[in-house]
Amino acid sequence: VIDPARPRDLLIHDASIVDVITQSTYRGWVAIQDGRFVEVEEGDAPDAAALPARERFDARGATLQPGLIDAHMHIESSLITPRRFAEAVLPRGTTTIVQDPHEVANVLGASGIRAMIHAAQGLPLRVYSAVSSCVPATSAAIETPNASITPDEIAALAREPGVIALGEVMDFQGLIDGDAHLRAIVAAGGEAGLSLEGHVPNLEGAALSRYLAHGIRSDHTLSTPAKLREELRKGAFVMLQEKSLSPEVVAAVMALPDRSRVMLISDDVMPNRLGDGHLDRLVTLATSLGWAPLDAAAAASLRPATYFGVRDLGAIAPGYHADFLLLPAVNAFPPERVYRAGVLVADGGRALGVAGVDGAIDLPRTPFAQRRVAPASLRLPLPDGEQRATARVIAVNPINSFTRLLEREVTFRDGFPAMPDLCAAAVIPRAAFAAAAPAPTPVVGLIEGFGLQRGAWASTFAHDSHNVFTLGCDPAAMARALAVVLEAGGGMAFDPGDGRAPLLLPLPLAGLLSDAPLADVARDFDALERELRAAGARVRNPILLLTLLPLSVSPEAKLTDKGVVDVAARRILSVLTDASATP
């Protein structure tokens, strides 16, 4: 509670203050007490006798603007723990995130979500959380899940500190079709007062309405001007991420008479991109495409706060949390200084106060007791002597994660594909690596268009169930890559297939995260991508694509431990069209 009689903790004068509400700037001063702005005034500051302050800071004309607020994101996409994430993004000007720990949730369920919430407590970054809604993302008939979340767990998690949202309801078709479990999940989130987050690629008209009618209030998937307008019209708030920021979309945003329901968000940022910026990069990109600078700043500060009903965040205003940036000019990222609750948390590109936070995150470190996959098990079970068969092949494309399902006459060598540009891939349930599990016998699928000419990839980070994924040009290399990953307790590895040792990015926390600094993780990640490209991979984001190949809710065809997924039809197909050959 503000006490006017006590001295202020900090007074900053001679600043150029950014007002994201009336979208203007003015020369003035601010005074802070107990982490909140009290005075926010135009003109000269009173002297120390008139308004005592424990610290006075001369901004020398620097711009003072609200810290950035990321309304929708997944820390796990950066492969690092919450504290390492805070360390990475605070110097970029992000002072608040709303995390949806969807990946940890799919591996560890409610206990994983709870661990991610608790890992964020005490960080200099302000962290709100969404409770992941679609765990598992699809039915057990499509892939073997590692966790599930019940409506009762949603209600319990809603009472954890900082929980303000139900994470994106990805199974839009399930909800539209009236799936009872999903309806109960959404109802539990609504009853708990959570903001219900959406995820609706390619949905329009009455189908979109029937989805939103459950109370879902946002979408952050790829946008177009028409989709933007329809979603706004239907009461949804629109969150624009990098892939949505086209000149056409920005022009449509700027043409709106009311932009208060449009935000900028990061969603997923791979570790090797995070060094280039976080939400600040979106603001910069948006303005480069014609978005008015102060409006773009509002779209990444005030509007997310308003959206979530957080009344005291996102602006330089009395009573608001004193989360702000000092920079040379409006949106001139990275900021020179970053404050959260009136405390300096990043200075000259370096985060402060993160190292002192206990980095222990309560996620299991050694989930993989068995660590060997027999190379022979990575061959297709062809009829005796046969080396040709008609097979279902998943064709990737070089730009994004959409795939096509093709039928091909495939030539094999000992049950392994032996044709240009055709790799084998397999998904093995995590449970297969439990101590008492029998040796896994994976379903082996065929992937076209990735480009790999030698070596093999293995990863325990593989959307959305995060079973163990491998792809390669020979079974021995695949087995070696898998062994390296499993021995590390999880991670991503590439065996070059040329005699050199495999490269490893260890992700020992739940097989998803590293507690190493971002720079280390990004270095290993870059090295893996370099090696993948050197071995022939020719897609734009090879690791991203590899982690999405098992994502069974994304069109047109994916590979899980059950087989080839026909995503639209929600069914499993055998790899060989002679269905007797594979389960």
Next chain:
Amino acid sequence: VIDPARPRDLLIHDASIVDVITQSTYRGWVAIQDGRFVEVEEGDAPDAAALPARERFDARGATLQPGLIDAHMHIESSLITPRRFAEAVLPRGTTTIVQDPHEVANVLGASGIRAMIHAAQGLPLRVYSAVSSCVPATSAAIETPNASITPDEIAALAREPGVIALGEVMDFQGLIDGDAHLRAIVAAGGEAGLSLEGHVPNLEGAALSRYLAHGIRSDHTLSTPAKLREELRKGAFVMLQEKSLSPEVVAAVMALPDRSRVMLISDDVMPNRLGDGHLDRLVTLATSLGWAPLDAAAAASLRPATYFGVRDLGAIAPGYHADFLLLPAVNAFPPERVYRAGVLVADGGRALGVAGVDGAIDLPRTPFAQRRVAPASLRLPLPDGEQRATARVIAVNPINSFTRLLEREVTFRDGFPAMPDLCAAAVIPRAAFAAAAPAPTPVVGLIEGFGLQRGAWASTFAHDSHNVFTLGCDPAAMARALAVVLEAGGGMAFDPGDGRAPLLLPLPLAGLLSDAPLADVARDFDALERELRAAGARVRNPILLLTLLPLSVSPEAKLTDKGVVDVAARRILSVLTDASATP
């Protein structure tokens, strides 16, 4: 929870749908289930086989726009009960109000607030409530209060149905000065998650900031372009009422890049104005002054809902409450039909479903056991034989409720003012009329500029403590008017002073409200104003002014049971400048 398999309750087709978000209209259809919109679509509706509905309605091109939401208002200002208020405003297109039962609160405290909340349950009007924060509005040294509210009571009332706000914190100076009780009240409201409503006439700069810094998020007092911009800049939402709607203010609103924090509200509507319209009249006035019509509609529907964090109200959109109007064109009030939660609640100017609601409101009906005031007690206690004295006179002005404090040489006759345009007035605590109370000996004050030439006024509705107020040209008429009001259990009365019987508007519920239909109350109210004018009253709104004369927080001078209030100095002055003459 929406069930796509069940038929819709109502389908309306061939409507011109108003989208207050993208601020456009389109021809389309809506379908409703369980009180919420499901489909909200452009174009032709599906036939009954494709989408079964219990009722189909052909709008024949009529405009379908969101019901109006009044974010700040006091039912008591219209002198009628919540159900009579609902009956009056539903046909005008108001489907939601946020009431602040400030007057009942000042008479009956928490139990009165609870009664007003409960009286709104089950009404066809959607009623949210604010818990009145400033009860009493000022200290007991300034006037005798009839009730008080504690922080614990705020916390308890916050759990009552539909409570979403802490009512306007009127004592801005007290809060700025760090008044402990007021800080505790505001903190209790904040901790309960309530929206904290403000009231800051004439406050700017650091003083305004120190007030808002307590988390207060709105103001609805008289606005100017400069005040509008400063309040927005400082994070407050601005609520514009009739007296704020100047061409300059509307031009300033339309020049804002973001109008999402600007709303239209009614605040106080006297019963004789309510027949001319409610919030619809503000929308009409705003557009006549140049406010874009669809933006004005948003300012009285979507924005209040967003402001209060009500996510599913205020737009024609899937999942939103189906509260809407059918009218000939955008903002062509009054609407032909009004729906709340998909149910017809007003048709052709007539409210439906109100009469069936139990009108019993749990407010005491007979608070006045003693009903007589001796005329002699309404004379000033001048020194023996003296008929001239220097006195403090409260001068009213013809336009608004602001007053000036003057010193005058006054001529008396038997202690009663005997000069042109000078009336006597008195405020008597309600407690003086309790069964065991001694005969009241009121402080008699002097009022200049009201114009009354004969007769007397009495009222139990007298801001903010609602003690018993009288003003008149002779003590006998004042005593008669008081007797009529007290015998009625409360109300407003005028004794013409010409031998005719007094006119009475009975307000038997807490001495503030009538459960009669609005038309009856407005008729009596108009008759009273007509008689006041016929007797010489020459101010714009005579009854309003009379009810505000005891309002001890409004500048520059007011009259309470304690004496003349110097509002800025917060102290009581004697009427006669020889302080020994009066207490």
